[in-house]
Structures are given as structure tokens and as C-alpha cells.
Amino acid sequence: MKELSLNILDITENSVKAGASLTEILIDEQADIITITIKDNGCGMSEEVVKKVTDPFYTTRTTRSVGLGIPLFKLAAEMTGGSFEISSREKALYPSSHGTVTKASFNKNHIDFTPLGDVASTLTTLIQGHPETDFYFSHKKGEGEVTLDTRELRAILGDEVSLGEYEVIKWIEGFLSEQYQSL
């Protein structure tokens, strides 16, 4: 992946597929370390499956037997001397607190650090493709923060207008880019 924002898009697609009604995408930049956390309330995975997901030869898809999403994200973190962890609670065992948390830390100054890239584009792509699910986004950098909560937007738009409408997506794009200008 050329940008970490593409890894974020890829991992969050898993959350949506796991039936999450809310996925939180949290980026925290403090000094040289950037931490990316993707936290969802989807169906979760059993302990057995969680152990296997970082293995490229494990996948849930049926079209072929290689799954690279999580291994690539892990690799991107570890290449910088960072760390990667994934934990999950499956719905069957935790009916009221299920979901998956994927967390990766990167050393920004490492020569192999992949740039974060266009995070706003990742968010609008997710919202356009999955207007029925909610996303909470926060990007903290030092004292500053960029945030977006689709639950707030949904409260304004009501049932009549989808979050995936082009004009809404354009508004979100502008909303994020204005916040990024002052981050």
C-alpha cells in the first residue's frame, strides 16, 4: 500500500463486513510516534481466528486462499520498528460488548515509514460505500484535533437524505479539509 490511509480503508472494510454499526478510526500523533486504532462493534472473532488473521494464508474470502489486508498493515508498522496488536470479542461469548480492535504504532522518522496520505478521501470513500453504518473519526496531532462523527450528521439529515448523497459527501470533504488546514 502506498499510503497508510489505504490500509485504514482496507481494515475498516473488514469492520463493515463484520456487521459493525459503528467503527471508530483514531489517529494519534505524538512526537515521533503515530498510532492508528480501528475499533468496531461488529461480530468479532473467536480466539482461534484472531491468532490466524496475521497469517497471509488465512482469509475469510472464498475467491482465493490468500488474505493480505491485516498482514500488510502489520508489516507497515513493524518495518518502522513499531508494533501491531489485534484483539477481538466474538458475539457468541460477549453478546453486549463484541467487536474487534486493531492497533498499529509507527515510528514516523523511520526511513521505511509509509506516509499517512489522504485520510479524508478514505473517510468519504467509506461513507459513500456504507452510508447506513456510522463512523467516528479523530486525528489528534499535538494539541490539535480533526473529528467527524457521522451520527451527528445523520441526526441532521434524518431518514430522507442518505449520507452517501454526492452533495453530502462533498460537504464532508470540505468539512475535513478545513479542519486539516489548521491541524
Add this chain to the structure above:
Amino acid sequence: MKSLAELQAIKDRMKDRVVLREGVDEKRVVVGMATCGIAAGARPVLNAFVQGVNEAGLASKVSVTQTGCIGICQYEPVVEIFEAGKEKVTYVKMTAEKAAKVIEEHLKNGKVVAEYTIANYKA
């Protein structure tokens, strides 16, 4: 500054139009957005279709949606176009520039851009 009041105005403007739109998609554009697609550059392709379709005034006739792995990862970014009563068209190795041509010729004028289809792809 973008405000939530502005979003409210968008809602007020759109709510009547949205009702008219339901169930009339003549063509459906589907972009593969699994790991393979994303790594190959599907995000800008998808955005080019979303933007291009809307700016060409085709939004009432064409829907743009995302799907998982289509199974032909080596040809990603892959875009499939479905139209009732017609055979599915599969475009491979797409870019935002190619998307613009597909919107103009295929989506607007109904003429398949043969050179971008999987049948004409040469490695």
C-alpha cells in the same frame, strides 16, 4: 467555515429530489474495493466515478457502489458495469482518467469502451 447549518440546508434542498430517484437506476457501476483493489488504486477510480457521474448529471440513472474481491486480483482496479437486459461489462486496470472516458462514452452514450475491457487486455 463549513457548518452543520450548511448541511441542514443541503438536506432541505435534497429531500424532495431523493424520493424521485429510488429504483430507477438504469446502470450500476461496481468498483472492487478489497485489499487487492485498494492496493492497485481503486480509491481514486471510485472517487472519479462518484464525481464524474454526478457532474455529468447522470446521478438519477447511474448508481456507483463498492464490492469486495471479484476474484481477478491481477487485473485490479476492476470496474463492472451492469445494465438490465445486457451482458455485464468488465473494465480492468482502471485509472481515474480511464473512468472519465467510460463515463462519457459508456454511461452517457451507451457505447462500451472496448479497449479497456478484460477481453482486450494485453499483459
